[in-house]
Amino acid sequence: MNQNEYEVIIIGGSYSGLSAAMVLGRSLRKTLIIDSGKPCNRQTPHSHNFLTQDGSTPQEISKIAKTQVLKYDTVTFYEALATGAKKTKKGFEITTSLDTTFKAKKLVFATGIKDLIPKIKGFVDCWAISVVHCPYCHGYEIKNKKTAIITNGEKAVHITPLVHNLTKNSTLITSGKAGFSSEQILKFKQNNIAIIEKEISEIVHTNGQLEKIIFKDGSKENFDCAYAAIPFEQNTTIPMELGCELTEDGHLKVNSMFQTTVNGIYACGDNSTPMRSVANAVYAGNVTGAVINKELADASFNNVKAIKIYN
Incomplete structure (x- = not known):
């Protein structure tokens, strides 16, 4: 695996993206978070209804989360905007606003939504x-x-x-x-x-x-x-360009394991649920990271070449 190849790329480094990254980091997965630094809640003065952080600012919560996640040496944070993606034989290839290209087996969209x-x-x-x-x-x-x-x-x-x-x-x-x-x-x-x-x-x-x-x-x-109650749209069109379906309300369609309609692509946080809250985003990211690690672990475990045993 070369420098620009990862097991998982997470697009979006707010609550759900960082939560997924923590699970993956603790599971020794080479993970890249791509984030443009413009969360949709940046104008919110205080976040509430989240245990241990009730009343903190969104920036304070994100700062603590990012510091904790990046303690895991297999996780990398890259500040840029994801601008395009394509499927490859081994997974996905992502391009960014800095003209960089990254590859991964699994792709997570934790990109939130844009209020209109x-x-x-x-x-x-x-x-x-x-x-x-x-x-x-x-x-x-x-x-x-x-x-x-x-x-x-x-x-x-x-x-x-x-x-x-x-x-x-x-x-x-x-x-x-x-x-x-x-x-x-x-x-x-x-x-x-x-x-x-x-x-x-x-x-x-x-x-x-x-x-x-x-x-x-x-x-x-x-x-x-x-x-x-105002309308919204997805923050990025990349999931749809890759074939991910939307619900009637405009959220990315996912199952209970946060898998989208495209194999190998997951979505968590505000982009895939009407339940917009810090607590729900953290939960969704946590489950997403665990599901991806299980799939990667099973694939590796089951692909080991058979060893002939002699008496």
């Missing part, structure tokens, strides 16, 4: 600070506040009871005609949740802290925070 921020003034400044996506990750910190829930249809039906558990002062903003059944509308009314069908023109804030929402008709309403 709506073109609303102030939205991007508040995203992950006071306009958030997850009541488990951020809900405790904004409990009992006047809260907007910016979504519609089934996504609103899913998240509204979770938000209502944390605050009894919430309003649904559907940004257009509400897509609810009469029974669902009645349930919102019974829980004192108003519905605003107006479209948003601006989110007024101070340093990312939401203060009020201005609607396109000129009306406005004060809020302390908001939840928003």
